[in-house]
Each structure stands twice: as structure tokens, then as C-alpha cells.
Amino acid sequence: MQARQLVDAFISEACKGHAPWRGIKIQDYPAGKAIAALPAEQQVQIVLExxxxxxGGAQERGDLYQRLFYLKRLAxxxxxxxLPFQAEELIHLLELVSGLNSAFASFLSLPGIVRAVSDFIADNGLPEPLRLQLTKLSEALKGWPxxxxxxxxxxxxxxxxxxxAAKPLVASRFTGEPWTLALQESLDKLATNERARWEALLVHCASATASKPTRKWLKExxxxxxxxxPDxxxxxxxxxxxxxxxxxxAPKRSIGDYEFELDPTMIHETHSDLLRGLIWCTSLAPRDEVIAALGDAAEICFKKIPGIGPRAPKIGNACLAALSGVSSMAAVAQLSRLKTKAKHVSIRKQLGKALDSAAGQAGVSTDELEEMAVPTCGLTEVGLLRRPLGEFTGLLEMNEDGRLELxxxxxxxxxxxxxxxxKSSHSEELRSLQRTAKDADKLLTAQRRRLEQLFWQERTWSYADVQARYLDHPLVGxxxxxLIWRFGDTAAIWHEGRLVDERDRAISRVEERTRVSLWHPLSAAVxxxxAWRNWLEGHAVRxxxxxxxxxxYALTPAERQTETYSNRFAAHIIRQHQFLALCQERGWRYRLQGNWDSANTPTLDLPGRELRVEFWAEGVQEEGGGAGTGFAHLSTDQVRFYRRDEPEPxxxxxxxxxxxxxxxxxxxxFVGVCSVGNDPTWADGGPDGRHRGYWHDFSFGDLSATAQTRREVLERLMPRLKIADRCSFADRWLVVRGDLxxxxxxxxxxxxxxxxxxxxxxxxxxxxASTGRNRVFLPFEGDSMLSIILSKAFLLAGDAKIKDVSIARQIGS
Known part of the structure; x- marks a missing residue:
């Protein structure tokens, strides 16, 4: 059967079968199966046809889009x-596509054709006729969008x-981006033979055009x-x-005749394949310091640029592919750290798959693997690293706030x-120590989030595992x-080299068979x-x-009456962009809503518990809002709980x-942080004053559970502060007596x-917000509003000394 007949038969079968325009498999159709079985030489003729x-179809403009897409998928x-193309055949293909109107570019298999030309040149060199036609195509592309x-x-x-043309490969490689300059500087220092080896590697890296490296690519x-x-x-x-x-x-983009610049920290598309290839190569020569650098680069690449999205998802994905290809605990630690930082659902899924795969190979659960993989960062004791440098010793140690300081x-x-x-005699060792401090700080942030997520899992461990992975681990420790842990029925915390209970009594012995869990106040009497709160404050443990x-949070009578939903946090006005960021930080799925098809419900998936939680929220229509950047505000509604795959709450x-x-x-x-009610500039009620009533009710209304805890903490802290005689509490207020x-x-x-x-x-x-010189011990991290209130209290207690003109004018009026 001739090439034309086979192609026509395949298109006819695909059209009759209503094949999907994307993802079509030619082997699913008789003609496609016949084409796939042809010798390579005959498949060349299929491509030409x-x-x-x-x-031809694009030039006629009367052909169905469907037919054109099926032709593209086949090619x-x-x-x-x-395939074994001859030069004349490739020239013919280039002639065909060079003369096509750019409006029909999406129907062409141009990347595959250029790849075939590249393969031919690699084996046979570049004949002059083929060079001329390739040059014509290059000129034609300049006029395309x-x-x-x-x-x-x-x-x-x-x-x-x-x-x-035997031009230096380096000449067309660099765009002035910082990473290309770093590469150029390294190459310029090499001898001729060493540089030639690097050039061969870079040529191969520039061929990294796929989303993931193949075995063949990695082998070369x-x-x-x-x-x-290697060094x-x-x-x-x-x-x-x-x-x-x-x-x-800054990279440049153009729309029609308009050209504009993008963010200067973005990666230029010009050499992004080269960079991707270099990153893939790191999986073949993994070292801990490179693995840490990959984690940092991935985090930077996935960081969102306002109005654009992630800075460089293509390069970020390359970093994930490289980390996933390394069988080491250091790589797992970076993947785990990135999982706590990832904002986008697709990135979190990739990280989840990579960790699941690594856990399967190790024969443990993903949670266990993440625990086992946390590096020590060189710390030899919990919170301590010593490094002699000449007559000085560098100390990386835990301060009173539980943070590492050098x-x-x-x-x-x-x-x-x-x-x-x-600095002068040990500059390299100093940089290494500073990098260690930086890496340890990043890992601590990730581990803090991972530890808090353990509340959802209600996991238990053997005592030996808790000692090795938590209490005695140099970094996690x-x-x-x-933190307070439950050893069987006994709650205890580590203090001065031993485990003690809330009365400071030592826990004499923990049996090996004892199961250990993270203590939660829900499981304890009031x-x-x-007593534990008193212990923490008395021992200044933060x-x-x-x-x-x-x-x-326990069920209220109103929630028992509604049965399947809670209105406890309904009817609030919250800032959408801040809410989106907080959802991403806390692991909830949510996409920005605006005046487009964007409706979605903030959802928290709990796969280990076979549950999901929904918090209903919809955009607030405001004049001039919702287009492009999404609604400025959302209105909140019900909270519902579902079994994982069931539609009814x-x-x-x-x-x-x-x-x-x-x-x-x-x-x-979400409500406490994102509500417009805690924004002091919203006293007028926002656009047209429509939310004035809500702002006043939230700003000065009843206290939430979080605010009630805040009051309890302040009541206990206040007697220790130098402004104690100027402060008192009245219902939901901290009352501060100033001079004025x-x-x-x-x-x-x-x-x-x-x-x-x-x-x-x-x-x-x-x-x-900070209390400045008035440093105050707080028994926990994470409540920024508590710090803001204390900061305001110190300021207003000395109101006669306030220098800020705006504040002083309001007080004086």
C-alpha cells in the first residue's frame, strides 16, 4: 500500500473513531499499526506524505482542523x-514548512523535522544545499510570532x-545571565584539552529538549x-x-509589534535546554554539596513572580528530576524540604511521587523515609557544631529561641x-561553615512544618526510633x-539531659516496647x-x-443542629491573595478566583485518614476588580468534611x-490572618463603605479561640514586663494607660x-513587628499578632515620647 493510502486510511479511522486530538496513539488504529510496522525507509515516505x-491542508484553509491535528500527531x-533521511528529503521538508503562513504553525511537526535534520548532520555533516534551506527556514521564523x-x-x-561553520561553541551560548557568566568564567580558566571535554559535554547538554532524560541520554x-x-x-x-x-x-517577549521585558531574574529560553542538561548531569555525579545546591535552585525556580507565576518551572522540574534520580538520604532530605515549601499542586504531586518511589525502594513508608533522611549538617551534638579555624573556633549553636547562630x-x-x-586566612572554610549554617536553617524551617503536620497523622513510634530520629538527632532535636511527647500514658519533655513531667519529676525508665506519640492538649485534662503551660513559662522554653x-475546637450546639456543616467561620471578608498564600503554606488546594471560569473550593486532602475538608469561599464582586489578577476579596461560608471519594458531607x-x-x-x-477586619486602614469599610459594619464587628467583637489563647498568655506575661503597672485587662481588651x-x-x-x-x-x-529593646519571652512561635499587640502596648505606654507625626497627631486631636 502506498504512503498516501496509508495516511488517508489512518486519518479516516481516527475521524470515524472520534479520536482525541491530543494523546492519540497511532497503534490503536489498523492503518496506524501498519505504519508503525513499516521498515524505517518506508516510514520516511510516510513523513514526507x-x-x-x-x-497543503493549511494552505487550502478549507480543511478541517481535526484532520490537520491528526496529521500532526501522526508525524x-x-x-x-x-529515520534514515536523505539530504534531498530533508531539504524538501524544510522547503514545505518554510513557505507556510505562520498562523498555521501549530499544525506543523516542526520540532521533529529539525530534530531529524540535527540527527542527519551529526552523522553526515551539513551539505551546502541543506545549509541554505536551513538558513531560509531560520529567516522565515524571524517573522513568526x-x-x-x-x-x-x-x-x-x-x-x-x-x-x-566551525564557529566556537561558546560564542552562541551566553546571554549575560549570571549563570552563563559563571560557566564562561570556569571555561576560560581551562587548558585546551580540558575545555574540549567540557565543550563535548555542553553540546550534549544542549540536546536536553525532553521533559525527562532518557536512559540513552544519561548514558552518553x-x-x-x-x-x-570530578572536583x-x-x-x-x-x-x-x-x-x-x-x-x-531581562528576557524579552513580544505580542504583535509590542515588545516588553520580563523579570530580570528569569531564565532566558535561549539556553534553558543547556542548563536543564547540566542539571540532569548532577544525578550521575552526586555529592552532598551539589544535592543541597539543587534543592536551593529548585526552591528559587518555583518561587512565584507576581503577574507571571513560577520563576523557571522548566529548570525547577529539572532539579526535581535530578534529585529523584539520586539514591541517597541527602536527596530525600531535599525533596522532603521542598515538599513543605511547594506552593503549586502539580509540584507537590511530583515531590510526593518521587518520595513514594524512594520509600518503595527502601522498603519503608514515605513518612519513615523522611524521618530517616534528615541530615545532621555536620552537627555532632543536638544544636552544636564546633569547627577550629586557626586560633579561633567557629561555633554553630542553638540560642535561647531554639535557632542556630554562628x-x-x-x-x-x-x-x-x-x-x-x-576571613583572610580561612576564607574557603568560612564559606563552607556559612553554607552549613544556611542549609541547617532551611532544614529546620522544613522540619518545624513537618513536625506540626504529625498532629494530623496521630502516629506512634518505638522509643528507640523517637530517640534516634527526634530527641537525639543533632538537627531535629x-x-x-x-515539644511534649507521650510515653505510653505519661507525658514528658526533654530538659537538662533527662525526660521530665509537668511537675519536673524525672521519668526514670521507658521500656523498649513503650509506644511514643506527639502529645496534643485534646488528649489531656484541663x-x-x-500545668504544662506553667512549666514552659517557668523554664522559659519556647x-x-x-x-x-x-x-x-469542639463541636458547638449550633454545629450539632446543622449536622453536616459548620457556619462558625461564615460571612467573613478576607483578602484573597493572602488567603491563597496561606492555603499553600498549610497544604490546602486552592486556585485564584476572578472574573473568568475560576470557581473552586479550598480543600484539604487527608489521604492517610481517607478524609477531605472543604472551606467554602467565593469572590466579592467589586468595581474594576477580578480581571487579570483575580478578586481582591472573598466572602467565606461553610466548612464541611467528606470521606475521601464520597460526594455527600x-x-x-x-x-x-x-x-x-x-x-x-x-x-x-485563615480568617484571623486574612480578614479585612484586622487591617487598621479599613476603618472606612473599604470600597463604597459597604463593609464598614463587618469591619467594626470583627475589629472590636468577641474573641476567637486563637485570641482567647492570646489573652491567657498575655495575662501571665504582663506581670513580668516593665509596663505592667500601666496595663490591665477588660473583657476582650488590653487596656494601656499612657501619659496622654x-x-x-x-x-x-x-x-x-x-x-x-x-x-x-x-x-x-x-x-x-517587634518589641524592639523590650524583648519579651513568648512560649511559642508563630503568633505574629501577639508580637504586634505587645509592640503597640510598649509604644502607647510611653505615648508622650512618640515621634511618629501621624500617630502623635491622632493622639493629640
């Missing part, structure tokens, strides 16, 4: 193979022409890397990765500033030793919870997150109490009213 019909399928695939093709053609890369000094390869890769995300020449010891004297002698002071009294409490705590956090006026600070919103007539005082807190 298919591309001819593509171009794409065949062009994935390395600017889009990603076109730029890739243009770059590849440029490289083919440059290579065949391994051969190229084997010819390069030098590591140094170059680290230098390149360290430059990702730094500003350089200081320097000489004899009995310790100081925080780096000695000049260390910084957090775990400030007097025990209060927990990494709220545990003893954690809010508990489950009765609230059937939800496990701890799951209910933790889910409602998350929703309370008396103020009421709302313990929920932080907003302020002034006596004698409850006049509103607007004080906008700084980005990171």
Missing part, C-alpha cells in the same frame, strides 16, 4: 524515531549552523562526565546553581562578628526537645494542660509551634475530634480605641 498534507509519532517552541527551534537551528552524559575531573565538575555546577535567580539582562570562640572569649584573621497553648459528630479541631484551627487561622491618654487594644484584631470617647487610633504595624 504527512507533512505534505499538513502544508510527531513517527519523527520520534531516528514569538512563542516558546519557536524560540527553541530558532536556537537549535542557530546552533546547527554555527557548529557546522555519563561518558562525557567521566572525561572531566572541577562539582565546583562548576555549584557555581552555576548559585547564580540561578540572580538578576541579569559565633567565634578564642580562649574564654566569644563574639558574634567574624574575626578578620578567619533542636525542635523535638522543646489542669494538666495548664516551643517551635503552639502545642501546650494550642487551641481546641459526613455528619460532624462522626469526624474524629482531633481532625475536626485541627481543621477548624486552620480555618480560624488611655488606650484599648483589641486582643483579636490588634486595633485600638482611645479614651474617653472610643476614638479610633490607626497604627499600621511594620512588616515584621
Amino acid at each position: 504527512t507533512v505534505g498534507q499538513q502544508v 510527531d509519532n513517527i519523527l520520534r524515531r531516528r 514569538d512563542y516558546a517552541d519557536k524560540r527553541k527551534i530558532q536556537t537549535r537551528i542557530t546552533a546547527l549552523l554555527a557548529d557546522s 552524559a555519563e561518558q562525557r562526565i567521566g572525561e572531566i575531573d 572541577h565538575f562539582t565546583a562548576v555546577i555549584r557555581a552555576i546553581l548559585a547564580e540561578i535567580g540572580k538578576p541579569g539582562p 559565633s567565634w570562640l578564642r580562649g574564654d572569649k566569644k563574639k558574634r562578628t567574624t574575626p578578620a584573621a578567619v 533542636i525542635l523535638a526537645r522543646r 489542669d494538666r494542660v495548664q 516551643q517551635p509551634f503552639k502545642q501546650a497553648h494550642r487551641e481546641i 459526613m455528619p460532624l459528630d462522626r469526624v474524629p475530634p482531633l481532625i475536626f479541631s485541627e481543621a477548624m484551627r486552620d480555618v480560624d487561622l 491618654r488611655t488606650y484599648k487594644i483589641h486582643l483579636g484584631s490588634g486595633n485600638i480605641l482611645m479614651a474617653p470617647n472610643d476614638e479610633y487610633l490607626c497604627i499600621v504595624p511594620r512588616q515584621a
Whole structure:
């Protein structure tokens, strides 16, 4: 059967079968199966016929789009193979596509055709007629609209022409981006023979056009890397990765005749394949320092740029592919860290799959693997690393807040500033120590989030595992030793080298068979919870997150009456973009809503418990809002719980109490942080004043569970503060007596009213509120509003000394 007949038969079968336009498999159809079975030489004729019909159909403009797409899928399928094209056949293909109107570019199999040309050149060189036709295509592409695939093709053609003309490969590689400059600097220092080996590797890396490396690609890369000094390869890769995300020449995009610049920290498409290939190569020569750099680069690449999205998802995905290809605990630790930082659902899914695969190979659960994989970062004891550098010793140790700080010891004297002698004589060792401190800090942040997520799982461990993975782990122990654990029926915390209960009594012996879990106040009597709070405050132990002071949410009579939903957090107005960021941080699925097809429900999936939680929220229509950047605000509604795959909500009294409490705590956090009611600039009620009533009710209304906890903490802390004699509590207020006026600070919103007539005082807190010189011990981390209220209290207690003109004017009026 001739090529035309086979192609026509395949298109007819696909049309009759209503085949999907994307993802079609040619082997699913008789004619397609026959084409796939043809010898390679005959498949060349199929390609020629298919591309001819593509171009002919597009030029006629009367052909069905459906037929054109099926032709493209057929050509794409065949062009994935390395076929024995002759130069004349490739010239004919290039002639066909060069003359086509750019409006029909999406119907062409142009990437596959250029790849076939590249394969031919690699085996046979570049004949002059083929060069001329390739040049014509390159010129034709300049008149096409600017889009990603076109730029890739243009770059590849440029490289083919440059290579065949014996031009230096480096000449067409660099765009002035920081990572390319780092690569250029490394190459310039090499001898001729060493540079030639690097050039061979870079040529191969530039062919990294797929989403993932094939075995064949990795095999050739391994051969190229084997010819390069491993230490030098590591140094170059680290230098390149360290430059990702730094500003350089801004990439340009064009829409029609309009050209504009993008964010200068973005990766240029011109050499992104080369960078992707270099990153893939790291899986073949893994070292811990490179693995850490990959994790940092992935985090930077996935960081969202306002109005654009993730900075460089293509390069970020390459980092994930490289980390997934390394069988080491260091790689698992980076994947685990990235999972706690990932904002996008698709990225979290990729990380989940990578961790599940690694856990399967290790024969343990994913949770266990993440615990086992946390590195020590060189710490030899819990929260301590010592590194002698000349006559000084660098100390990386835990401070009173449970954070790592770098200081320097000489004899009995310790100081925080780096000695000049260390900078001058031990610069490389100093950089290594500083990198270690940075890596440890990032891992601590990730581990803090992972530990808090353990509440949802209600896991238990053997005592030996808790000791090794938590209490005695040099890094995780910084957090775990400030948490309360349950050893069988006994709750205890690590203190001064031993486990003690809330009365400071030592736990003499824990049997090996004892199961250990993370303590939750829901499982303890009220007097025990209060005793633990007293213990923490009495010993000045600051927990990494709220545990003893954690809010508990029980079913209310109203919720028992509604049965399947809660209205406890309904009818609030919240800032959508802040809510989106908080959802991503807490692991909830949510996409921005706006004046487009964007309706979706914030959802928390709990696969280990076969449950999901929904928090209903919809956009608030406001004049000029919702287009492009989404609604500014959302209106909240019900909270519902579902069994994983069931469409109907489950009765609230059937939800496990701890799951209910933790889910409602998350929703309370969303409302408490994102509500416009805690924004002091919203006193006028926002657009047209429509939310004035809501703002006033939230700003000065009843306290939420979180705010009630805040009041309890402040009541216990206040007697220790130097402003204690100026402060008192009245219902939902912290009352502060200044020299000029008396103020009421709302313990929920932080907003302020002034006596004698409850006049509103607007004080906008700084980005990171602090009590400044008035350092106050807080028994837990994570409540920024508590810090804001304390900061305002200290300020207003000395109101006669306030220098801020805006605040002073309001007080004086």
C-alpha cells in the first residue's frame, strides 16, 4: 500500500473513531499499526506524505482542523524515531514548512523535522544545499510570532549552523545571565584539552529538549562526565546553581509589534535546554554539596513572580528530576524540604511521587523515609557544631529561641562578628561553615512544618526510633526537645539531659516496647494542660509551634443542629491573595478566583485518614476588580468534611475530634490572618463603605479561640514586663494607660480605641513587628499578632515620647 493510502486510511479511522486530538496513539488504529510496522525507509515516505498534507491542508484553509491535528500527531509519532533521511528529503521538508503562513504553525511537526535534520548532520555533516534551506527556514521564523517552541527551534537551528561553520561553541551560548557568566568564567580558566571535554559535554547538554532524560541520554552524559575531573565538575555546577535567580539582562517577549521585558531574574529560553542538561548531569555525579545546591535552585525556580507565576518551572522540574534520580538520604532530605515549601499542586504531586518511589525502594513508608533522611549538617551534638579555624573556633549553636547562630570562640572569649584573621586566612572554610549554617536553617524551617503536620497523622513510634530520629538527632532535636511527647500514658519533655513531667519529676525508665506519640492538649485534662503551660513559662522554653497553648475546637450546639456543616467561620471578608498564600503554606488546594471560569473550593486532602475538608469561599464582586489578577476579596461560608471519594458531607459528630479541631484551627487561622477586619486602614469599610459594619464587628467583637489563647498568655506575661503597672485587662481588651491618654487594644484584631470617647487610633504595624529593646519571652512561635499587640502596648505606654507625626497627631486631636 502506498504512503498516501496509508495516511488517508489512518486519518479516516481516527475521524470515524472520534479520536482525541491530543494523546492519540497511532497503534490503536489498523492503518496506524501498519505504519508503525513499516521498515524505517518506508516510514520516511510516510513523513514526507504527512507533512505534505499538513502544508497543503493549511494552505487550502478549507480543511478541517481535526484532520490537520491528526496529521500532526501522526508525524510527531513517527519523527520520534531516528529515520534514515536523505539530504534531498530533508531539504524538501524544510522547503514545505518554510513557505507556510505562520498562523498555521501549530499544525506543523516542526520540532521533529529539525530534530531529524540535527540527527542527519551529526552523522553526515551539513551539505551546502541543506545549509541554505536551513538558513531560509531560520529567516522565515524571524517573522513568526514569538512563542516558546519557536524560540527553541530558532536556537537549535542557530546552533546547527554555527557548529557546522566551525564557529566556537561558546560564542552562541551566553546571554549575560549570571549563570552563563559563571560557566564562561570556569571555561576560560581551562587548558585546551580540558575545555574540549567540557565543550563535548555542553553540546550534549544542549540536546536536553525532553521533559525527562532518557536512559540513552544519561548514558552518553555519563561518558562525557567521566572525561572531566570530578572536583572541577562539582565546583562548576555549584557555581552555576548559585547564580540561578540572580538578576541579569531581562528576557524579552513580544505580542504583535509590542515588545516588553520580563523579570530580570528569569531564565532566558535561549539556553534553558543547556542548563536543564547540566542539571540532569548532577544525578550521575552526586555529592552532598551539589544535592543541597539543587534543592536551593529548585526552591528559587518555583518561587512565584507576581503577574507571571513560577520563576523557571522548566529548570525547577529539572532539579526535581535530578534529585529523584539520586539514591541517597541527602536527596530525600531535599525533596522532603521542598515538599513543605511547594506552593503549586502539580509540584507537590511530583515531590510526593518521587518520595513514594524512594520509600518503595527502601522498603519503608514515605513518612519513615523522611524521618530517616534528615541530615545532621555536620552537627555532632543536638544544636552544636564546633569547627577550629586557626586560633579561633567557629561555633554553630542553638540560642535561647531554639535557632542556630554562628559565633567565634578564642580562649574564654566569644563574639558574634567574624574575626578578620578567619576571613583572610580561612576564607574557603568560612564559606563552607556559612553554607552549613544556611542549609541547617532551611532544614529546620522544613522540619518545624513537618513536625506540626504529625498532629494530623496521630502516629506512634518505638522509643528507640523517637530517640534516634527526634530527641537525639543533632538537627531535629533542636525542635523535638522543646515539644511534649507521650510515653505510653505519661507525658514528658526533654530538659537538662533527662525526660521530665509537668511537675519536673524525672521519668526514670521507658521500656523498649513503650509506644511514643506527639502529645496534643485534646488528649489531656484541663489542669494538666495548664500545668504544662506553667512549666514552659517557668523554664522559659519556647516551643517551635503552639502545642501546650494550642487551641481546641469542639463541636458547638449550633454545629450539632446543622449536622453536616459548620457556619462558625461564615460571612467573613478576607483578602484573597493572602488567603491563597496561606492555603499553600498549610497544604490546602486552592486556585485564584476572578472574573473568568475560576470557581473552586479550598480543600484539604487527608489521604492517610481517607478524609477531605472543604472551606467554602467565593469572590466579592467589586468595581474594576477580578480581571487579570483575580478578586481582591472573598466572602467565606461553610466548612464541611467528606470521606475521601464520597460526594455527600459526613455528619460532624462522626469526624474524629482531633481532625475536626485541627481543621477548624486552620480555618480560624485563615480568617484571623486574612480578614479585612484586622487591617487598621479599613476603618472606612473599604470600597463604597459597604463593609464598614463587618469591619467594626470583627475589629472590636468577641474573641476567637486563637485570641482567647492570646489573652491567657498575655495575662501571665504582663506581670513580668516593665509596663505592667500601666496595663490591665477588660473583657476582650488590653487596656494601656499612657501619659496622654488611655488606650484599648483589641486582643483579636490588634486595633485600638482611645479614651474617653472610643476614638479610633490607626497604627499600621511594620512588616515584621517587634518589641524592639523590650524583648519579651513568648512560649511559642508563630503568633505574629501577639508580637504586634505587645509592640503597640510598649509604644502607647510611653505615648508622650512618640515621634511618629501621624500617630502623635491622632493622639493629640
